[in-house]
Amino acid sequence: MTHSRSLMLGAACLVLMLSACMSSDSSKPSLEELSQQSLSTLDGVESVAAHQTAVTADTSDRSDPDAWALDIDVAMTLDVTADQVAAAASAIRDFTTEHVGSAGWVAHLRVGASTAVPDEDRSGLSPVQVDVYPEVRTSAAADVRDAMSIRTIDRVGSVAITNRVISVQVPGADDLWPVLGQLRVLPVWTDGGSVQTETGRVRMADVPDRITADQARAFFEVSAAHPDADFAIESSGRAPEVYVNRVTIAQAREITASFTSPELSSTTSDGFKLEFNIRASDANESADTHGTFGEPQGT
Structure with missing residues (x-):
């Protein structure tokens, strides 16, 4: 009897120990909860949204950073100072660096809420949005300070720094x-x-040492003069090129004349010249024009 009773007590203790361990594991906050608990108290923070996604088959423990990818989005009020934003950015990056595992984590910091665009099924950007983990340009704090500074420029609506761009x-x-x-x-x-x-409708990938100020100004002035057309300067690496679409053939001729004005001619030390492409169409006709800034057609 004594031996049997000892075995029963031992088994009971083992069950209690296992239960305690399970209870301890289950009491750990999920990665989402941990993010919200840790970051929501930062000065100037309005909200913390975190979303975790399973990356392994074993997903029972939502506190495991090796099993869950995490996307953190911290929003601050619009009246925050640059010092507050820099401090929050550093704290968010420190948090992710401390808790991240082998799964991919990303963290963004926004200043001001995004707003709905009237008559369109989309939201506009927050006034400032910066990636603070994993990629930064200089540092999390320096990047948000740069973004806040750019945001103060007259006529700037929003600034984003993502993928170091x-x-x-x-x-x-x-x-x-x-x-x-x-x-x-x-x-x-x-x-x-x-x-x-x-x-x-109008966008420009600016490569300052490839695109002169005069060329940029001409590009923007023409885009403003043709509000129904699309204008873009795309750049693959360090090779920007101009594209125009949704213009008539007559408008394409006008745009070509503007872009090929001799004062826009420029050649870099390695021989680069800014080129343009125009896709034009009328009711029964279409035409593509390719040229070089500052070089009249046929020369």
């Missing part, structure tokens, strides 16, 4: 040149970035 959005085509002129004097813009209108 600075993207600036302005209300309309008339705002592009005044904003680009101010961006190009900033040290953070030495390697360029992108600027575009809110609708995306």
Whole structure:
């Protein structure tokens, strides 16, 4: 009897120990909860949205950073200071660095809420949005300070730094040149970035040492003069090229004349020249035009 009783007590203790361990594991907050608990108290933070996604078959433990990818989105109020935003960015990056496992994590910091675009099924960007983990340009704090500084430029609607690229959005085509002129004097813009209108009708991947100020101005002025057309400067690496679409054949001729004006001619030390492509169409006819800035057609 004594031996049997000892076995029973031992088994009972083992069950209690296992139950305690299970209870301890289950009491751990999920990665989503941990993010919200840790980051929501930062000065100036309005909300913390976190979403975890399973990356392994064993997903029972939602606190396991090796089994769950995590996307963290921290929103701050619009009236925060640059110091508050920099402090929050550093804290968010420190949190992710401390808790991340082998699964992929990303963290973004936004200033101001995104708003619905009238008459369109989409939301506009927050005034400032910056990736703070894993990729940064300089540091999480420095990047958000740069974004906050750019946001103060007159006519800038929003600034985003994602994948180390600075993207600036302005209300309309008339705002592009005044904003680009101010961006190009900033040290953070030495390697360029992108600027575009809110609708995306006009957009430019700016490569400052490949596109002259006169060429940029001409591009923006023509885009403002043709509000029904699409204008883009795309760049693969360091080879920007201009594309125009949705114009008539007559409009294409006008645009070609503007782009080929001799004062826009420029050749870099390695021989690069800015080229353009125009897709035009009328009711029963279409035409494609290819040319080089500053070089009249047929020369």
